[in-house]
Amino acid sequence: MGSLFVELARQAPANARREVEAYTREVPEFASLVTGTRARAQALEYAVWFRRRTIDLAPANGLLTDGDLDHIASMGEMRAGAGMSLASRQQVLRVHTELMLREIDEATRARSDGSLDELMSVMGWFAPQGERGIDAYCRGFVTALRRRMPYVAQVALLTKALLAEDPVAKELARVAGVRLADAYDVTVVRVPDRPGDDRDLDGEVEGLARAHRVPLWWRPASAGRGGELIALTGPDDDVAVLVRDFAEALGHPCAAGTAGGPVLTDALDRARHIGRAAPLHRAPARLRPHTLADVFVELAVADAPFTDAWLREVARSLAPGPDLLLTLDAYYHCDMNRALTASALNVHPRTLDYRLRRVRELTGLDPASTRGVRVLSTVVTRGLSGAWS
Known part of the structure; x- marks a missing residue:
């Protein structure tokens, strides 16, 4: 074993402790999960295990085994089952990647006699195998989410992940039975306050998601009974039918705006603006998703x-x-x-x-x-x- 890997092996326990401490400091949900001695010891044991597997496999560019990937998945599953959110999962993965790269850099500096070949070897291993490890972690994480979340919440989570360009979207889509498109348009159906209607609309949105198999997210307004339905549709999806189906189930006036583009968060912002300028209609037959070309005058007038x-x-x-x-x-x-x-x-x-x-x-x-x-x-x-x- 080369000098770089000897140094990484020597520092593995200390680096693992530093990683758990960083998670505890930077990710509040993680901190709440490891309040007990046993949970903290388990997190530390996993951090040491991953570093040792890196040292075992990287010199010969070996692959993480199915058993390794299942072990990584089990950690993601355990943390999701304990209540960790997608946002915290993403923070954990970011901190883990940053610390692993820092550890490699520190080991390289500490062992000035280490060859460039060793550094290239560990870096060449870390990128593809790290990606496989992240995929496994996401797989386990989503497995737990599926057990504790209703379908409508799973689809909403998929929509949020796609908007955030989170790689976990791939696993969420598989679990929800949604085929991901190569590109999406974003449609926002604006629903004003609904006097006398106390429905939370979860049932209607779930029926819509199961029928159309597209990512959907109902966002209630902070006050009142209104809100917005966010839908991501691909080239093969009929967004006009989806909007009419929602309007029919809703039974209240609503308006819809749609926009596309490579950055979905930008498209979401444009679709919201278009939806605010579009006319409200109660009759589903009159409702359609408006584009910028339909309301560009009204948008300019509003300003x-x-x-x-x-x-x-x-x-x-x-x-x-x-x-x-x-x-x-x-x-x-x-x-x-x-x-x-x-x-x-x-x-x-x-x-x-x-x-x-x-x-x-x-x-x-x-x-x-x-x-x-x-x-x-x-x-x-x-x-x-x-x-x-």
């Missing part, structure tokens, strides 16, 4: 208070009615086709003509003119989004 105030005055001028805002909504939704609009509103075409004339009288804008479409369609979307409520 220009003086413009928004002027549009709100136009909306107030429509108040004498009858039902002029909803009439214009149907009119533009039907691409200004009179027959389709009248049918959608369940009124006679002459009644529709009367209402459109009232719009002209009250606002001075012809709903079918270029200027009328630009102004009134924005008024409709802003009004129905709830921005002025």
